[in-house]
Amino acid sequence: MTTKLLTALLLGASVLGYAGAAYADDVTLTIESWRNDDTQIWQEQIIPAFEKANPGIKVTFAAAAPTEYNAALNAKLAAGSAGDLITCRPFDASLDLYDKGYLSPLNDLKGMANFSEVAKVAWQTDDGKTTFCVPMASVIHGFIYNTEAFDQLGIKPPKTHDEFMAALKKIKDDGTFIPLAMGTKDQWEAATMGWENIGPNYWHGEEGRKALIAGTAKLSDPEFVEPFKILAGWAPYMGDGFQAQSYPDSQNLFTLGRAAIYPSGSWEISVFNKQAQFKMGAFPPPLPNEGDKCYLSDQPDHAIGMNAKTKHPEEAKKFLEWVASQQFAELYGNALPGFFPLTNEKVELKDPLAKEFLSWRQNCEPTLRATYQILSRGTPNLENEVWVESANVINGIDTPEAAGKKLQDGLDSWYKPAK
Known part of the structure; x- marks a missing residue:
């Protein structure tokens, strides 16, 4: 070498x-x-x-x-x-x-x-x-809608509860689309897409959520019962057999163009963009009354x-x-x-x-899902109980007042607010 x-x-x-x-x-x-x-x-x-x-x-x-x-x-x-x-x-x-x-x-x-x-x-x-x-x-709660359905029926995105209910009635009367793509079979859907979605506008977001933790508010109080009353009013617009309709069923109904409105949140965007063959829009949870302050479930x-x-x-x-x-x-x-x-x-x-979803942060005060911090650590688990009661109210098994009382009684059985 x-x-x-x-x-x-x-x-x-x-x-x-x-x-x-x-x-x-x-x-x-x-x-x-x-x-x-x-x-x-x-x-x-x-x-x-x-x-x-x-x-x-x-x-x-x-x-x-x-x-x-x-x-x-x-x-x-x-x-x-x-x-x-x-x-x-x-x-x-x-x-x-x-x-x-x-x-x-x-x-x-x-x-x-x-x-x-x-x-x-x-x-x-x-x-x-x-x-x-x-x-x-985070993910933001709200309602996704089929813009072609709205245009066809001359409906504008509703801003208040009354406008929302009027839109549902108009869609149902026309008969082309199911007004709301939501079922109660899986229970959590009724709570997450329903009660936790619209509720913050009634219990005033963080104010109501923190009051529950502090023990100065109860789930049987009017501001927590009222969203259940609204959910009960959704039942006639959720389509035949909604009691047996699962979460994937609801997704399919909407993305196939058979339903006009999907109560949900921003987490669906990526999936729906791939599946829906129509243009979509979104609107935030309707206000109780025109001019009310807006609260938004902006869930970490x-x-x-x-x-x-x-x-x-x-x-x-x-x-x-x-x-x-x-x-x-x-x-x-x-x-x-x-x-x-x-x-x-x-x-x-x-x-x-x-x-569109993100723009709501400019006008709405952010809050969290009411049951997620501290209040679901015991038995019965409040989060799971809200699933059950949201479905029961929509299905007509419990009244809104009975649902609120059951939830509070369950919470009282183990939760003692810090003094």
Whole structure:
């Protein structure tokens, strides 16, 4: 072997060794999540954008089935094998992880000032002093409608309850479309699309929700019973056999063009954009009376926190700081229309239906679903009971007053407000 050849081989080995060392020095962060429906978005858009801006940090998105996520994540955390970053469900599931020491406090994280207290409350301790996940997105309640049906019948998006009921009657009298695509078989649909959707305008959003927690308001009070009365009035407009109609049935009725109005929320946008062959519009929950203040269920949906036992805390914090940025918010909001960034910074969305939902924030005061914080920790579980009673009221099994009393009696049986 000649001296020149030996030198060349040694130089080549040195270069390869250096490249290998540089690659070995890359830190890989793993994100635990239940959101397997948007895995492709993370892999093709979000992660590449972060890695480009942060050379030396690689990110892997590891999604589990939504129904298996909580149990699988708890098992991994207990065994010390969970990823560096944890996608956080709202309220109690994530609070439990923090209380067990699995999530790190993030009060001092750069970018946390970009979020309002309402945006952070789903991932805070009950006293509001510690935030442990960076808010990523919320969903907004409202009504999606078939614009072709409205145009055909000469209906404008209703602003008040009376206008809403008049529109339902006009649609039913015409007979071409089912007025409301909603069923009661799955129960949660009646509560989430119904009672929690329209209710904030009656119990005045955060004022009423916090009064329930404080024990100064009851679910049997008029402002909580009135939304049940309204739901009872929907029954004649929900189509034949709505009692046996499931959530997927309702989706299909609307996207196939057989129903005019879909009580729901922004989380349907991505799916409906692919399935519906007609133009869609949206309107916020109708006001009790013209000129009333508007309240909007702007429900925190998911956030992301740091595994307290991560071996890469600085890199994980860098990723979380990026999630708290305007760049991430705009990227994520456009990649997944209908899941709205919770940042206070201005975000430009492209999807017209998503922009319509988001525009309501300008005039309506945001609030959370009334049963999600603190009030569903006992037995009977208030959230599940609201599902049952919302369906029972629409089905004519319980009166609105009976529903309110049952809910309050169940809550009183275990919940004692802090004094």
